[in-house]
Amino acid sequence: MQATVKWVDGAQFLAESGSGHSVVMDGPPDHGGRNMGVRPMEMLLMGLGGCASFDVMSILQKARQKVIDCRTELTAERADATPAVFTKIHLKFIVTGIELKEAQVKRAVSLSAEKYCSASIMMEAAGVEISHEFEIVSA
Secondary structure (H helix, E strand, C coil): CCEEEEEEECCEEEEEECCCCEEEECCCHHHCCCCCCECHHHHHHHHHHHHHHHHHHHHHHHCCCEEEEEEEEEEEEECCCCCCCEEEEEEEEEEEEECCCHHHHHHHHHHHHHHHCHHHHHHHHCCCEEEEEEEEEEC
């Protein structure tokens, strides 16, 4: 896996993935940015959410669950010192579907957390307290 990050101006950077996709990162005005993109730590949080969501949906689809929507809400706490690392991250999966089986959703979230989500497992190994919950919404 590869990526390139190029400085644009002030606190703005353009990151390009090895697969050719780009994203703008920027800092807040009080740090020389213009608030034109996500913050780098937000990118980490979004990446974790994407990784976990990908796993959960993949597992639910293989279990033939009729998922109409899946949204993952993430909340994170950071240390008050430098470096301001993540100390806690909570993921809440809101899965909407038709006749979803609670046991299948629970299994998908557990498998992602314990076996498949490289991002959350890596952060947990680094000392970040990670918690998960889910909610099922009937369509």
